[in-house]
Each structure stands twice: as structure tokens, then as C-alpha cells.
Amino acid sequence: MTTLSLALTDSATMLRRNLRHALRYPALTLSVAGLPVVFLLLFVYVLGGTLGDGIGGGSGGRTTYVNYVVPGILMIALAASPTGTAISVAMDMTEGIIARFRTMAIARVSVLTGHVVGSLIQTTIGLAVVTGVALLVGFRPTATPLEWVAVTAFMVMITFALTWLAVALGLVAPNPEAASNIPLPLTFLPFLGSGFVPTESMPAVLRAFAEWQPFTPFTETVRGLLMGTPIGDSAAVSVAWCAGIWLVGYLWARKLYNRDPVR
Amino acid sequence: MTFESGRPAILASGLRKSFGDHLVLDGVDLRVEEATVYALLGPNGAGKTTAVQILSTLIHADGGEVRVAGHDPAQHPDAVRAAIGVTGQFSAVDNLLTGEENLALMADLHHLDRAEGRRRAAELLARFDLADVARKPASTYSGGMRRKLDLAMSLVGDPRIVFLDEPTTGLDPRSRRTVWEIVRRLVADGVTIFLTTQYLEEADQLADRIAVLDRGTLVAEGTADELKRRVPGGHVQLRFADSYALDAAARALGEVARDDDSLTLQVPSDGGLRSLRALLDRLDAAAVEVDELSVHTPDLDDVFLALTGRTDVLEEIAR
Numbered sequence: 001m002t003t004l005s006l007a008l009t010d011s012a013t014m015l016r017r018n019l020r021h022a023l024r025y026p027a028l029t030l031s032v033a034g035l036p037v038v039f040l041l042l043f044v045y046v047l048g049g050t051l052g053d054g055i056g057g058g059s060g061g062r063t064t065y066v067n068y069v070v071p072g073i074l075m076i077a078l079a080a081s082p083t084g085t086a087i088s089v090a091m092d093m094t095e096g097i098i099a100r101f102r103t104m105a106i107a108r109v110s111v112l113t114g115h116v117v118g119s120l121i122q123t124t125i126g127l128a129v130v131t132g133v134a135l136l137v138g139f140r141p142t143a144t145p146l147e148w149v150a151v152t153a154f155m156v157m158i159t160f161a162l163t164w165l166a167v168a169l170g171l172v173a174p175n176p177e178a179a180s181n182i183p184l185p186l187t188f189l190p191f192l193g194s195g196f197v198p199t200e201s202m203p204a205v206l207r208a209f210a211e212w213q214p215f216t217p218f219t220e221t222v223r224g225l226l227m228g229t230p231i232g233d234s235a236a237v238s239v240a241w242c243a244g245i246w247l248v249g250y251l252w253a254r255k256l257y258n259r260d261p262v263r
Numbered sequence: 264m265t266f267e268s269g270r271p272a273i274l275a276s277g278l279r280k281s282f283g284d285h286l287v288l289d290g291v292d293l294r295v296e297e298a299t300v301y302a303l304l305g306p307n308g309a310g311k312t313t314a315v316q317i318l319s320t321l322i323h324a325d326g327g328e329v330r331v332a333g334h335d336p337a338q339h340p341d342a343v344r345a346a347i348g349v350t351g352q353f354s355a356v357d358n359l360l361t362g363e364e365n366l367a368l369m370a371d372l373h374h375l376d377r378a379e380g381r382r383r384a385a386e387l388l389a390r391f392d393l394a395d396v397a398r399k400p401a402s403t404y405s406g407g408m409r410r411k412l413d414l415a416m417s418l419v420g421d422p423r424i425v426f427l428d429e430p431t432t433g434l435d436p437r438s439r440r441t442v443w444e445i446v447r448r449l450v451a452d453g454v455t456i457f458l459t460t461q462y463l464e465e466a467d468q469l470a471d472r473i474a475v476l477d478r479g480t481l482v483a484e485g486t487a488d489e490l491k492r493r494v495p496g497g498h499v500q501l502r503f504a505d506s507y508a509l510d511a512a513a514r515a516l517g518e519v520a521r522d523d524d525s526l527t528l529q530v531p532s533d534g535g536l537r538s539l540r541a542l543l544d545r546l547d548a549a550a551v552e553v554d555e556l557s558v559h560t561p562d563l564d565d566v567f568l569a570l571t572g573r574t575d576v577l578e579e580i581a582r
Contacts, residue, residue, distance in 0.1 A: 009374065010372060013368065013371040013372055016371075017357065017360070017368055020359070020360060020364065021359045021360075024359055024400075025359065095355075095357065095358065096351055096353040096354050096355035096356070097355050097356060097357045099321060099349075099351055099353075099355055100349065100351070100355035100416070100417075101372075102320070102321055103319045103320055103321055103344055103347065103349040104344055104372055104373075104420075105341045105342075105344035105345040106372050
């Protein structure tokens, strides 16, 4: 077997293992989808009436706000998914079975790619659930089928990059508890961007931060594809951010995984 | 995979490893012939697990030459990995999967085809007496069942060399015997076993050769009988009624191993009548009452005591 086909076969085996874990213990998957749904309902029904009038455009109120906020909610789903990934990686590393994998003639990276692809599938399902609920509560996107495909691909790209970072964070964490805390700041980033209110309404320092952090171009691209708002250079900036995050995450994770295990 | 005849399954010379300032292995030499059981015996912290981790490609040695199945673990880890099975000290099963799924996972990772993998899993489940619980998650298994599953997983790939790091630590006597039976059967099939243990009885029962590891160096190596021959004799154990008598006897006999908790002294002796009489004479002269006297012919406990000159490790070892 060639190295590549070996890596693919072993990664598929590891993916099956991770999916089986996810099916048997669905709590983590549900919480990934659950948190953004709670935020969606909160922002639409509790805050939406007032915020919708504030952001202007359309008829104002709740119907306007639901269309504005859904891309931000999708970002929450994206930003929360690394927590689940980091926890499951860290939990895995405390298990003796990882030591066993290390003494077997298998493609080393397959343990990590299994986690990455598994998380990718979980997050994609989570995003679909969030989108479904959004449609139920009055979200009316203008996207064409092609734009739907583009927005899906775009969010999978973001998830892929964030997941590799999450794998590294899960490996660097000394235990699962720490792994659940380390990615927490990520969860707040969508709030400090254009997800919930326009950045123009923020004080200068916060606004500068909001406009330079990755979740603002992410949000603007998703919003543009779904609602037809201008995208500008947001898509290109997003791709650059994802490439950077992925590279750092991948190299870091590989380095951490290949070090000698210490006990 | 077969080796050239006469080529040892495992060969190590001058094996060295330290973690930070702590020197764990200080120049260890090992030679394990094919289809034999080799026991690395030593107390906790002697470096046994580290040795296994190096030989099984888990960690790198700092120095020394190593060949496992004819390959250098540092240069060609995958060639070594293809020939070995490892059961570590800590359970290496996937607790979220069932016993059957754990074995199927191993079969997939060994790239066995589906039918062959199933056949192998079923065979191992039957052989290890796990067929009844095959469809229950490993997290519900008892310690003994989990260890058996662990061992079964190491055997899915038909390894030529099996590493067992303290395979029976924490097991009840019955499970321990099951593991021993499995080891014997593997050796009969031509598999080489490298095991570490703190139990002298285990090494005595299973091993063709025994190496005694203490603080990172081998203090002795040979067959169980050879090791026993290195100790001049067994010992006489004296039990006393109170610590007063224990003190008096210890004073009368001079340098002897003493255990204050059980009020006993261990006096080196060949167990012969003449030396026994001499011992009793000395105790009589000191007017010490002995509560109980027993004669021990040399066992590996004595070997360890004689080789390391320490009693602190004995307590740990003789549990």
C-alpha cells in the first residue's frame, strides 16, 4: 500500500471510531448545535424588536433583525465547535489507546485527521440545524442555489481551519477540563465583530478590533452570500485568515502529537 | 515474518534514557531469544516501563544500540511496529466501544479484510472468554476482563514479539492464571514475550530468563535457577512476642533484616541443622524467647535482597 492510501484507509478507520463515539455519546454534538439555537431565540425574541429598529433598513423591528443576526449566530456555531473538538481530543489523549496506536504500524496523522473530519461532520450538521431553526423563526435569505453552495463551502473552510487549531489546543491542554476552557475566548469573538450590530456603532478602539479580527470578514461574507449585502474584500481576507489559522493549527498539532509522550 | 536463525528477537546494548535530570536507564544490555519469555523484574520506578516504551517505539532512547525483530526502533519504527504487540501497564482499550468493536478497530488498523477481521475477533473473544460481553462497552468491564481485552487487541495483528508491561498488576488470582496460560500458549506458538513484573512468582513461573533491574541498571541476569544459585542460602524467619524481644534478638544477632510491624527478623541461613543450632544457641545466650521459627529455602525475594542489599524494595515487591 502506498503511504497516501495507507493514510486514507487509517484516517477512515479513525473517522468511523470518532463518529461511533459521537453517536454513542451525542451530548457534545447536541451542545454544539444547542448553544447557537439558544442565542438565536434570545436575540430574535428578546432583543430583536429593539435592535431591529436600531440597525435601520427594511421595515425595522424583529423581522429585519432576524435577517441581520443569522450570519452572526452561524458564527457562534462555528466558534463554539472548537471547544467540542478540543475536549474530545484531550479526552482521547488521556486514554491508553492512543499509546497503543503509537506502537502500531499505522499512518500517524490518522488519529488527528479522524478527529478533524469527525468534527467537520458534526459542525456541518450543527450548522444545518441552526439554519433550519432560523428559517422557522422568520429568516428569509435571498441566496440563489449557487450562493447556498458557496456559503456551505465557505463555512466548511472556516470549520476546517478552526478544527485544526482546536486539535492543537486539545493536545496542548493537560486535561479535558483545561481543553474546554482554552478555546472559550473564541466563542466571544463573533460578538466583538459585525455579527450582532454593525461595527460602526461601536466605540473607536472596539471598532478597530472588530474590523481587524477574522470573524468580521467571515460574517460579512456569509451575510453577503445569504442576504446579498456587499462583500467587498471580505471573502479574500477570510480565505487568508483560514489559510493562516489552518497552517498554524496543523503544524502545531503535528508537532505536539509527534513529541515523545511523557507520563 | 521470520528471523535468521540464531538472531535474537530483541537486542539492546548500553541502553540509556533520562527524563530531565533523572537518569532512568543507565546502560542496560538485553538479549532475548526467539520464542522465549524474558522477564524484566524490578520494583516501581526501576525503569521497567521506560525500557518497554523504548523497545516498543513509544519513546526514543538517549543512547545505546537497539534491535527489535532485527530493526532499529529509532530508524525504522514502522518495521518494528509491524512485528510487535504491546499491552501497557495502563489499559489501552477504547472504553466507548464494545469489546467486539475494539477488536474490529484493531483488525481495520492492521488492514485485514472484513471477513478475516471478523474471524480473528471472534476467535480472540472465544479464546479470552469474552464472548458473553463482546457487545457491551468496554467501560462496563471488570479489571480482569479489560486486561484480557487489552491483550486480545495486541494479538489481532499476529505479532511475533509481544510486550507485556506488568500484565497482571491489579488482577485477581484467577485472571492472573488466565493471563499466564495465554502467555504460555503464545510461546508454544513461537511468539517471543518480553514482560515486566514486580512479582517474583510471576517471573519464576513464566520466564526462561530473568533480568533484575534496579535504579536503571541490571543487577543480575539469568535463569531463575541461576539467580537462586547466586544466593548462598535461604533464611530463617524469627517471630517474636513483643518489640522488647525483637530488640534483644536484633542486638544478639547483629546485622539482620528486621520488620518492626510483624515483629520478625530474617537471618541469612543455609537452612542446615548445624547453622540452625548455632543460631538458637546465640538467642539462648541472650535469653531471648522466639515465638515462631520458619526456614525459607532461597526464592527470588532472597535473590533480590542479596543483589540489591536493600530491604525497602522487598516490601514493595513481596506484596
